[in-house]
Amino acid sequence: MQTWPFRGSKGTVKVANGQLHKLAYSSEALGGLTTEFNVFLPSSASSSKPAPVLFYLAGLTCTPANGTEKGGFFNTAEKHGIAIVLPDTSPRGAKIEGEDDAYDFGSGAGFYLNATKEPWKKHYKMYDVVVRELPDKLKSSDLPLDLGRTSIFGHSMGGHGALTIYLKNLIAGPNAESTGPLTYRSASAFAPISHPSAAPWGHKAFEGYLEGGIEEGKQHYDAVELVSRIPQEKKESVKILTDTGDADDFWKKGQLRPEELVEALSNNGVDNENVIVRMQEGYDHSYFFISTFAPEHIEWHAKFLNA
Amino acid sequence: MQTWPFRGSKGTVKVANGQLHKLAYSSEALGGLTTEFNVFLPSSASSSKPAPVLFYLAGLTCTPANGTEKGGFFNTAEKHGIAIVLPDTSPRGAKIEGEDDAYDFGSGAGFYLNATKEPWKKHYKMYDVVVRELPDKLKSSDLPLDLGRTSIFGHSMGGHGALTIYLKNLIAGPNAESTGPLTYRSASAFAPISHPSAAPWGHKAFEGYLEGGIEEGKQHYDAVELVSRIPQEKKESVKILTDTGDADDFWKKGQLRPEELVEALSNNGVDNENVIVRMQEGYDHSYFFISTFAPEHIEWHAKFLNA
Numbered sequence: 001m002q003t004w005p006f007r008g009s010k011g012t013v014k015v016a017n018g019q020l021h022k023l024a025y026s027s028e029a030l031g032g033l034t035t036e037f038n039v040f041l042p043s044s045a046s047s048s049k050p051a052p053v054l055f056y057l058a059g060l061t062c063t064p065a066n067g068t069e070k071g072g073f074f075n076t077a078e079k080h081g082i083a084i085v086l087p088d089t090s091p092r093g094a095k096i097e098g099e100d101d102a103y104d105f106g107s108g109a110g111f112y113l114n115a116t117k118e119p120w121k122k123h124y125k126m127y128d129v130v131v132r133e134l135p136d137k138l139k140s141s142d143l144p145l146d147l148g149r150t151s152i153f154g155h156s157m158g159g160h161g162a163l164t165i166y167l168k169n170l171i172a173g174p175n176a177e178s179t180g181p182l183t184y185r186s187a188s189a190f191a192p193i194s195h196p197s198a199a200p201w202g203h204k205a206f207e208g209y210l211e212g213g214i215e216e217g218k219q220h221y222d223a224v225e226l227v228s229r230i231p232q233e234k235k236e237s238v239k240i241l242t243d244t245g246d247a248d249d250f251w252k253k254g255q256l257r258p259e260e261l262v263e264a265l266s267n268n269g270v271d272n273e274n275v276i277v278r279m280q281e282g283y284d285h286s287y288f289f290i291s292t293f294a295p296e297h298i299e300w301h302a303k304f305l306n307a
Numbered sequence: 308m309q310t311w312p313f314r315g316s317k318g319t320v321k322v323a324n325g326q327l328h329k330l331a332y333s334s335e336a337l338g339g340l341t342t343e344f345n346v347f348l349p350s351s352a353s354s355s356k357p358a359p360v361l362f363y364l365a366g367l368t369c370t371p372a373n374g375t376e377k378g379g380f381f382n383t384a385e386k387h388g389i390a391i392v393l394p395d396t397s398p399r400g401a402k403i404e405g406e407d408d409a410y411d412f413g414s415g416a417g418f419y420l421n422a423t424k425e426p427w428k429k430h431y432k433m434y435d436v437v438v439r440e441l442p443d444k445l446k447s448s449d450l451p452l453d454l455g456r457t458s459i460f461g462h463s464m465g466g467h468g469a470l471t472i473y474l475k476n477l478i479a480g481p482n483a484e485s486t487g488p489l490t491y492r493s494a495s496a497f498a499p500i501s502h503p504s505a506a507p508w509g510h511k512a513f514e515g516y517l518e519g520g521i522e523e524g525k526q527h528y529d530a531v532e533l534v535s536r537i538p539q540e541k542k543e544s545v546k547i548l549t550d551t552g553d554a555d556d557f558w559k560k561g562q563l564r565p566e567e568l569v570e571a572l573s574n575n576g577v578d579n580e581n582v583i584v585r586m587q588e589g590y591d592h593s594y595f596f597i598s599t600f601a602p603e604h605i606e607w608h609a610k611f612l613n614a
Contacts, residue, residue, distance in 0.1 A: 014554065015595035069594065072379050075602065247321065287376065288322035295382065 016074035018042040022064075025137055029128040030091040037087045037134065038064040040074050044081040045144040051083040052149035052305035053138070054298065055130065057158030057165075060201075061108045062089050067155070072291035073298060080302035083145050085138065087130055089157065094123035104201055105208050111196075112161030113221045115209040124209055127221075131165055131180030151186040151301040155290055156250070157201070159192025159242065160223065167226035170234060178220065185304040186239035186274070188297045190290045191248055194261040195224040201255050224257070227264040239274040240265075241300055243293050245283025323381035325349040329371075332444055336435040337398040344394045344441065345371040347381050351388040352451040358390040359456035359612035360445070361605065362437065364465030366498075367508075368415045369396050374462070379598035380605060387609035390452050392445065394437055396464065401430035411508055412515055418503075419468030420528045422516040431516055434528075438472055438487030458493040458608040462597055463557070464508070466499025466549065467530065474533035477541055485527065492611040493546035493581070495604045497597045498555055501568040502531040508562050531564070534571040546581040547572075548607055550600050552590025 012021050024036040045051035054077070056067045064086040067073065077084050090110030096119050099106035110126035138145055154162035166187030169179045196202020197218040206217030218225050230238060244251055244258045251258070262277050283289040319326050331343040352358035361384070363374045371393040374380065384391050397417030403426050406413035417433035445452050461469035473494030476486045503509020504525040513524030525532050537545060551558055551565045558565070569584050590596040 013591055013593060013595050014552070014589040014599075016599045020595065069377050072382070072598070074595075075379070075599065245321070282321040284320055286320060288320050288327065288381075291379070292321075292323050292382065 015040070016078040018045075018074065018078050020068065020074070021143070027091075027129060027133060029125045029133045031094070031123040033091045033093060033123060035088050035091065035129060036064055037085060038068045039086075039138075039143060039145075040068075040077055040084040041143065042078045042081045042083060045083060047144050050144040050146035051081055052151075053083045053085055053145050053147060054301050054305065055150065055152040055162070056084055056086045057112060057130065057152070057154030057161040058086065058089050059154070059156030059158050060089070061103050062158075063108070064088055066287065067290075070287035070291060072294050076295040076298040080298065080306060082298065082302055082305055085134070087126075087134055090126060091123040096120065096123070105204055109157065109205070111157060111205040111209065111221070112165065113205070113209060113217070116211040116216065117209055120209050126161075127165070130161065131169075131182070135180060135182050147182060149305050150182045150184055151305055152184050153188040153190075153297055153301065154192070155190040156256075156285065157193055159189030160194070160196055160221075162187050162189050163192055163194070163223040163240065163242075164221050164226060166240070167223060167230070168220075170238065171226065171229055171231065185307075186241070186301050188241040188300060190242075190293065190297075191244045191251065191256055191285055192223065192242055192258070192261075193256055194242070195222060195257040197222045197225065198260065199255045199257060200253075224260050224264045227261065227270060228268050230268055230270055235268075235270045236272055238270050238272065239304060241274075241276045241297060243278050243280050243297075245280050245285065245289050247282050248285045248289075250285050322347070323385040325352075325381065325385050327375065327381070328450070334398075334436060334440060336432045336440045338401070338430040340398045340400060340430060342395050342398065342436060343371055344392060345375050346393075346445075346450060346452075347375075347384055347391040348450065349385045349388045349390060352390060354451050357451040357453035358388055359458075360390045360392055360452050360454060361608050361612065362457065362459040362469070363391055363393045364419060364437065364459065364461030364468040365393065365396050366461070366463030366465050367396070368410050369465075370415070371395055373594065374597075377594035377598060379601050383602040383605040387605065387613060389605065389609055389612055392441070394433075394441055397433060398430040403427065403430065412511055416464065416512070418464060418512040418516065418528070419472065420512070420516060420524070423518040423523065424516055427516050433468075434472070437468065438476075438489070442487055442489050454489060456612050457489045457491055458612055459491050460495040460497075460604055460608065461499070462497045463563075463592065464500055466496030467501070467503055467528075469494050469496050470499055470501070470530040470547065470549075471528050471533060473547070474530060474537070475527070477545065478533065478536055478538070493548070493608050495548040495607060497549075497600065497604075498551045498558065498563055498592055499530065499549055499565070500563055501549070502529060502564040504529045504532065505567065506562045506564060507560075531567050531571045534568065534577060535575050537575055537577055542575075542577045543579055545577050545579060546611060548581075548583045548604060550585050550587050550604075552587050552592065552596050554589050555592045555596075557592050
């Protein structure tokens with residue numbers, strides 16, 4: 001792992017009494033491209049007391065900077081001694097034709113899946129980055145992180161990523177064919193794309209990146225579909241929290257569909273005190289919404305990460 | 308007052324259970340140019356219970372968006388029922404030659420003073436905007452703000468603005484020749500330019516904007532100079548809190564000079580429990596530093612605004 005200059009001056013910056021590290025590595029999963037990510041380390045973290053890790057997956061058009069600068073995460077993370085890892089949202093610089101033509105496909109829009117279709121499949125494997133490669137890099141680094149205690153949250157496309165990564169792992173267990181080495185204790189999301197196989201953004205991503213199109217997406221990368229497959233013996237352990245604003249234009253346009261997440265949870269009888277799907281009056285899709293509820297989400301994850 | 312579209316969609320956005328308004332007006336003080344500003348209204352504010360007002364002045368290169376998006380102000384402001392008003396840092400679009408040539412002079416660098424030198428004096432009057440015109444506009448608006456209870460804080464150049472506006476008002480009283488209608492209860496600052504007449508940024512601004520150069524700046528717009536003029540009977544009522552990081556490159560380069568603020572306070576015998584000038588280990592000049600200490604600053608102002 002190499003440390004890159006942070007904001008042109010330093011590899012790390014102090015925030016909330018902890019340290020923010022801007023890092024990057026050359027990614028095999030992304031076909032050799034360099035991928036950047038940020039890590040917030042609370043002041044309590046040390047080699048003898050490594051911190052539990054909360055992954056934050058950002059939404060369409062974002063880089064690791066958005067959640068870092070606008071999320072309002074770090075004071076609460078410091079309070080509970082939690083590290084936050086913020087990956088990028090796509091490969092960068094793959095030089096595929098059309099990669100930079102739309103805000104919702106290609107650069108900034110990796111959808112946290114593994115592409116199976118040409119010309120994307122060589123580079124667009126953000127699922128592998130988040131679930132396998134980045135955790136391995138973190139484990140082999142000297143950062144004092146306890147990857148035996150991890151949770152995941154995200155916004156919009158990143159909410160989709162957090163929910164699907166959590167659910168696949170919950171259902172198949174760690175180190176299955178389709179999962180990575182981590183066990184996620186909890187997942188939360190702001191305005192997640194909950195049912196991408198029924199939404200325009202999801203259709204575009206699945207048809208563009210996947211050889212099997214929407215059907216393949218439905219099988220592997222759709223929270224509503226995955227919820228319906230949670231087996232009986234695991235229902236009590238499900239820990240999902242989502243918030244969506246009712247002034248969110250993307251909700252109004254049918255991109256998010258939290259109602260169908262509620263329906264799927266209900267149909268499969270997934271119901272315990274830690275399954276919480278909420279609408280929030282008056283909030284839109286912006287980081288103003290995220291920064292409002294981020295402290296509560298982090299507190300909620302802290303209960304499980306520090307248990 | 309006109310309401311402008313907020314982020315291309317709405318004039319207001321919900322944040323921290325309150326409302327953020329993006330507003331603008333045509334400014335006489337700025338020679339007829341339109342100036343933008345943001346207002347956060349806590350949910351407790353109503354016409355029968357208007358909220359006290361904390362002004363936030365941003366630093367070089369900033370717009371009202373920086374503090375709004377990265378400051379981490381609103382959850383704490385909501386908790387204490389405080390409104391936050393965020394003006395711009397300079398006129399925009401004056402079309403003066405050289406206006407956009409440097410980050411530390413012209414656009415984004417109004418220095419919260421009234422220019423007296425050609426060609427700047429027609430437009431560059433951010434002091435008047437912040438102390439007179441904007442308060443009048445707010446009073447005549449239908450926003451539920453209690454301008455009888457105000458305080459002011461800021462960052463870097465805006466920390467200089469907050470301290471000098473507060474000190475001039477404290478010394479001369481409201482509605483004096485050099486002050487506006489408000490009485491500020493407290494002032495705080497992150498990394499303020501504390502002694503501009505002894506610093507490169509201050510020299511450039513004073514020599515560029517003021518007919519009388521550094522001497523005129525020293526007389527009117529220098530916190531260290533103003534502190535030396537606080538009269539005996541007002542010393543007990545002084546309320547100043549500043550934080551500066553010791554990893555701040557601008558502090559190392561002598562732009563901020565908080566040591567000389569401490570010396571001036573000490574020399575004039577200004578010392579009570581609400582005169583607090585701190586260095587903070589390891590912090591730089593960024594919004595990561597601001598967002599770390601902003602909740603504490605807002606809590607501190609709340610004591611006086613809600614007294």
